[in-house]
Amino acid sequence: MAPRKTASVSSRKTAAKPAKKEFTGSNIAEFDRDQDLKAYREMLLIRRFEEKAGQLYGMGFIGGFCHLYIGQEAVVVGMQMAQKEGDQVITAYRDHGHMLACGMEARGVMAELTGRRNGYSHGKGGSMHMFSKEKHFYGGHGIVGAQVSLGTGLAFANAYRGNDSVSVAYFGDGAANQGQVYESFNMAALWKLPIVYIIENNRYAMGTSTARATAQSNYSLRGSGFGIPGMQVDGMDVRAVKAAADEALEHCRSGKGPIILEMLTYRYRGHSMSDPAKYRSKDEVQKMRSEYDPIEQVKARLIEKGWATEDDLKAVDKDVRDIVADSADFAQSDPEPDVSELYTDILL
Amino acid sequence: MARMTMIEAVRSAMDVSMERDDDVVVFGEDVGYFGGVFRCTQGLQAKYGKTRCFDAPISESGIVGTAIGMAAYGLKPCVEIQFADYMYPAYDQITQEAARIRYRSNGDFTCPIVLRMPTGGGIFGGQTHSQSPEALFTHVCGLKVVVPSNPYDAKGLLIASIEDPDPVMFLEPKRLYNGPFDGHHDRPVTPWSKHELGEVPEGHYSIPIGKAEIRRPGSAVTVVAYGTMVHVALAAVEEMGVDAEVIDLRSLLPLDLDTIVQSVSKTGRCVVVHEATLTSGYGAELAALVQEHCFYHLEAPVVRVTGWDTPYPHAQEWDYFPGPARVGRALAEVMEA
Ligand SMILES: Cc1ncc(C[n+]2csc(CCOP(=O)(O)OP(=O)(O)O)c2C)c(N)n1
Ligand SMILES: [Mg+2]
Numbered sequence: 001m002a003p004r005k006t007a008s009v010s011s012r013k014t015a016a017k018p019a020k021k022e023f024t025g026s027n028i029a030e031f032d033r034d035q036d037l038k039a040y041r042e043m044l045l046i047r048r049f050e051e052k053a054g055q056l057y058g059m060g061f062i063g064g065f066c067h068l069y070i071g072q073e074a075v076v077v078g079m080q081m082a083q084k085e086g087d088q089v090i091t092a093y094r095d096h097g098h099m100l101a102c103g104m105e106a107r108g109v110m111a112e113l114t115g116r117r118n119g120y121s122h123g124k125g126g127s128m129h130m131f132s133k134e135k136h137f138y139g140g141h142g143i144v145g146a147q148v149s150l151g152t153g154l155a156f157a158n159a160y161r162g163n164d165s166v167s168v169a170y171f172g173d174g175a176a177n178q179g180q181v182y183e184s185f186n187m188a189a190l191w192k193l194p195i196v197y198i199i200e201n202n203r204y205a206m207g208t209s210t211a212r213a214t215a216q217s218n219y220s221l222r223g224s225g226f227g228i229p230g231m232q233v234d235g236m237d238v239r240a241v242k243a244a245a246d247e248a249l250e251h252c253r254s255g256k257g258p259i260i261l262e263m264l265t266y267r268y269r270g271h272s273m274s275d276p277a278k279y280r281s282k283d284e285v286q287k288m289r290s291e292y293d294p295i296e297q298v299k300a301r302l303i304e305k306g307w308a309t310e311d312d313l314k315a316v317d318k319d320v321r322d323i324v325a326d327s328a329d330f331a332q333s334d335p336e337p338d339v340s341e342l343y344t345d346i347l348l
Numbered sequence: 349m350a351r352m353t354m355i356e357a358v359r360s361a362m363d364v365s366m367e368r369d370d371d372v373v374v375f376g377e378d379v380g381y382f383g384g385v386f387r388c389t390q391g392l393q394a395k396y397g398k399t400r401c402f403d404a405p406i407s408e409s410g411i412v413g414t415a416i417g418m419a420a421y422g423l424k425p426c427v428e429i430q431f432a433d434y435m436y437p438a439y440d441q442i443t444q445e446a447a448r449i450r451y452r453s454n455g456d457f458t459c460p461i462v463l464r465m466p467t468g469g470g471i472f473g474g475q476t477h478s479q480s481p482e483a484l485f486t487h488v489c490g491l492k493v494v495v496p497s498n499p500y501d502a503k504g505l506l507i508a509s510i511e512d513p514d515p516v517m518f519l520e521p522k523r524l525y526n527g528p529f530d531g532h533h534d535r536p537v538t539p540w541s542k543h544e545l546g547e548v549p550e551g552h553y554s555i556p557i558g559k560a561e562i563r564r565p566g567s568a569v570t571v572v573a574y575g576t577m578v579h580v581a582l583a584a585v586e587e588m589g590v591d592a593e594v595i596d597l598r599s600l601l602p603l604d605l606d607t608i609v610q611s612v613s614k615t616g617r618c619v620v621v622h623e624a625t626l627t628s629g630y631g632a633e634l635a636a637l638v639q640e641h642c643f644y645h646l647e648a649p650v651v652r653v654t655g656w657d658t659p660y661p662h663a664q665e666w667d668y669f670p671g672p673a674r675v676g677r678a679l680a681e682v683m684e685a
Pocket of ligand 2: 172173174200201202203204205206
């Protein structure tokens with residue numbers, strides 16, 4: 001289904017004006033039943049997976065760094081629903097949701113979190129560092145901002161090969177302050193590369209709110225100096241994300257160069273498992289959970305339209321929970337990699 | 349005297365320095381309002397205000413470049429790089445500007461900055477949160493490199509670093525923040541409150557940069573270590589029952605070569621220990637120096653115990669980490685030779 005034409009792509013001339021919020025409220029295309037059901041299931045899988053990862057962490061099966069995506073599920077799911085086979089995805093360390101949305105196996109992701117042999121990086125990478133050539137997922141990067149330049153290179157490779165693929169590079173509001181992001185923007189605009197830069201603005205970079213760390217908090221304008229159009233998107237509404245994604249991907253595929261989507265979203269949990277998130281109020285979190293939850297929005301719609309019953313949705317939940325439980329069992333029983341494995345894949 | 353963890357000692361050093369000198373400013377990612385991810389700057393913004401202790405965006409290159417400019421005009425920035433693994437975007441500024449500005453300007457301008465950075469592994473941090481990049485600093489002429497191993501030294505050395513007229517890379521072994529971790533990951537760590545080096549004066553004092561400390565006198569073999577490995581070495585020595593002399597370098601550059609040479613000339617054997625990878629690590633420099641200066645006293649080849657030449661892994665961390673068993677094997681090896 002084609003989205004209604006809504007976003008005016010900001011050009012160099014209009015760039016100085018703060019963009020109005022695009023793709024929000026009623027300003028978006030409806031989903032049909034299949035799309036809503038698909039979105040529901042995919043988002044729920046991520047939610048349940050992350051909840052389980054949090055539990056396993058608490059029980060000591062997962063150690064080190066672990067950043068949960070709970071609250072932001074609509075962003076990757078909406079994007080993925082618009083992407084084509086072959087489009088590359090690259091992101092930072094809050095990556096479990098991206099991998100599941102790409103179709104990577106829950107087992108392999110969970111087993112990587114527990115540092116086991118059949119994890120995507122054979123246990124050597126952990127939560128932040130996983131890849132899948134088959135699913136066009138280029139990582140999983142622990143260094144804030146690094147993936148933005150890499151994503152730009154993927155876009156260059158698409159242009160060089162003359163294929164129809166688009167690189168989708170995710171980064172956070174905090175990462176948007178790294179210098180190499182702007183070096184990348186300049187190159188992408190200069191060379192008209194097919195890349196969608198997705199800024200997941202969840203309002204915080206670790207313990208620091210955007211207000212404390214950024215002079216221009218309308219991130220959709222961050223490319224304006226390079227003539228890169230940008231849109232603000234309600235990242236809690238999977239339909240808004242999908243509509244914006246359709247437009248952005250089409251922009252790239254038609255040879256118009258890079259585009260920025262600022263996803264207005266929210267993470268419910270702390271930055272990582274060790275963060276009690278004392279820098280924000282409980283009310284703020286509660287308000288987002290109760291009024292904007294991406295999964296509840298779809299659920300309400302499905303019920304209201306008579307597209308699914310409570311029982312139908314419970315069955316979806318059961319299905320998803322089974323996948324997650326299986327991945328958790330696997331991740332606990334799979335052995336650690338042999339120590340000789342530490343030496344593999346360093347150089348040929 | 350007060351009992352302090354290494355976190356509190358580092359905080360106290362900044363506090364004392366800010367109190368004494370208005371030119372000292374403290375900033376970095378999550379450093380102001382949040383108080384730092386390891387809580388090292390907690391309370392400093394409340395006490396000194398937002399112009400002297402503040403948050404920076406995630407922009408390491410810009411942060412360090414800005415600090416260098418501030419310093420050239422006479423301020424004394426003490427910057428926190430959240431993890432040493434994040435310093436690479438700033439490495440250009442560190443090597444090309446901070447380390448060179450005195451030389452390049454014939455001494456007209458100097459760079460009195462301190463870059464504090466939590467370093468090392470043993471916290472299950474994996475590839476991007478466990479690195480020990482000290483050799484990348486010691487290889488650059490124009491930087492000082494300090495690695496404390498306990499709260500008392502951390503405070504005295506940090507004050508000295510802030511007061512130093514040149515750029516100091518101040519590497520804080522994060523596994524030591526709360527106690528003297530000796531590599532036995534399956535045993536509880538003694539807290540600093542139960543360790544004599546957790547006794548720290550509340551006021552101002554400084555420890556000269558470039559003076560090593562003998563942590564355990566001995567006559568059979570010299571162990572040269574710094575940071576976390578000091579405690580690992582001490583544990584290994586006790587377990588092996590060897591009469592080893594354990595030297596805590598405290599500062600890698602300038603290096604207290606005299607203390608090393610005196611010791612090895614006496615013992616005739618030397619084991620060098622660090623957490624960083626082997627090849628081109630700082631241990632190579634130490635081994636070469638020992639060979640140059642003590643060749644005729646040596647009874648055995650100098651042995652290095654280090655991290656493997658691999659990225660820091662998520663799984664099998666305790667195989668990678670050069671713990672007491674590996675140090676013990678090296679001790680046995682040099683004693684047999
Ligand atoms: C170069 C670098 N600097 C700092 C960090 C530490 N760090 C990890 S995540 C993070 C916050 C990033 O926030 P944001 O980009 O908004 O992403 P979010 O965590 O909100 O998803 C920081 C400062 C890092 N990993 N790499
Ligand atoms: Mg953020």
